[in-house]
Each structure stands twice: as C-alpha cells, then as structure tokens.
Amino acid sequence: MSDPALRAYRDADWPAVSAIIREVLAAGETYALPVLDDADARDFWLGQPGAVAVAEVDGVVVGTAKMGPNRPAQGSHIGTASFMVASAARGTGVGRALGEHVVAWHRAQGFAGIQFNAVVATNMVAVALWRSLGFEVIGTVPGAFRRPDGSCVGLHVMFLDLAGMRP
Structure with a gap:
C-alpha cells in the first residue's frame, strides 16, 4: 500500500x-455513539468549527480527521x-499520518494544546500512537465506555502541550 496523501475534505x-463513519460506529469499540443516519453523521463530522482532512491511498479515501x-x-x-480509518487501511500508517497532520494544524493555528x-x-493502538506523538494520559474515567460485549472500560483524557503550559 502506498503512503497516504493528506488533503482538505471536499x-x-x-x-x-x-x-x-458507519463502519467505525457499527464496530462499537472506539466511539460512544450509535450508528448515525446520514444527516446526523454529516453534522457530527462536518458541523463544528475547524477543519476536516482526508487521507487517500491510490486515490481512495481511507481515513479522515476533524480538528x-x-x-x-x-x-x-x-x-x-x-479520527477514523477504514478497517482495510489500519496498520498502514494512515492514523499516524492523520495524527501528525492534526498536531501540525493545531500548531499552525496557534492552539496552546x-x-x-x-x-x-x-484501544491500545490509538493510545500508543498518541503517546508516540507526545500526548499524555492525564486522567481516566473508570468504566465510562461500554463495549459491545457489555463490559465496561475506562476512557482516557489525553493531552499534548503545545505552548509550555505544563512545567
């Protein structure tokens, strides 16, 4: 698989x-949301201030991030x-490329963190990726996420300091 090309959403x-979005939400392992109809999915992904990017491999959109x-x-x-990455593209560097893009975008926009x-x-792959990009787990809400099998696991709050706010 080729390296992902990142660009603004069109x-x-x-x-x-x-x-x-439908694939990721249907899996029920990473977002505390039900499967959304098209209008609600569009509002969820495109309806907030900021920017949306996509990752393409060989001209096919395989991932997306909103920031x-x-x-x-x-x-x-x-x-x-x-972030969301199509299952067929996981483990190929798409998530890392989107993560690096998001960090660079926030820096360029002047965000403090x-x-x-x-x-x-x-979601050990995501936790490891964010840690490798400098994020820290600053807290965990125990049992705050119910997995499809009914078990409950923690939700981490993760933070990346972009402005030297933390000593």
Whole structure:
C-alpha cells in the first residue's frame, strides 16, 4: 500500500467518509455513539468549527480527521480532534499520518494544546500512537465506555502541550 496523501475534505468525499463513519460506529469499540443516519453523521463530522482532512491511498479515501477548538469561548485555545480509518487501511500508517497532520494544524493555528476527551482505554493502538506523538494520559474515567460485549472500560483524557503550559 502506498503512503497516504493528506488533503482538505471536499464535498465529493462525503460518500467515502460516511462509509468510514458507519463502519467505525457499527464496530462499537472506539466511539460512544450509535450508528448515525446520514444527516446526523454529516453534522457530527462536518458541523463544528475547524477543519476536516482526508487521507487517500491510490486515490481512495481511507481515513479522515476533524480538528478544531475543544470548547468555545474561554476554552477555545485548546484544540481537539477525532479520527477514523477504514478497517482495510489500519496498520498502514494512515492514523499516524492523520495524527501528525492534526498536531501540525493545531500548531499552525496557534492552539496552546490538544485535548482528546475520550480515548477508549482498550484501544491500545490509538493510545500508543498518541503517546508516540507526545500526548499524555492525564486522567481516566473508570468504566465510562461500554463495549459491545457489555463490559465496561475506562476512557482516557489525553493531552499534548503545545505552548509550555505544563512545567
């Protein structure tokens, strides 16, 4: 598989992005959301301030990330992001490329840090990726995520300091 090419989302990407969202949500392992209809999926992925990127391999959209402020007003100096990669492209560097892109985007936009609000503790690939990019687990909400098998696992809050706020 070729290296992923990253670019800004275009309206023509929606069918591929929507399919990735449906696949990830249907698996039920990484997002605390039900499978969304098309309108709700579009609002969830495209309806917030910030930017959306896609990752393409050989001209096919295989991943996407959305990024922007974590909170409005007094919290808008801290960014956040969400990521989804098609199952066929996992383990090929797509997530890393999107993660690096998101960090660079937040730096370029002048954000002081990036906060991930809910990284499922059993999503070891994601946790390891974010740690390798400099994120720290700053807290875990025990049992806050119910997996499809009914077991409950923690949700990590992860943070990357972009402005030297932490000693």
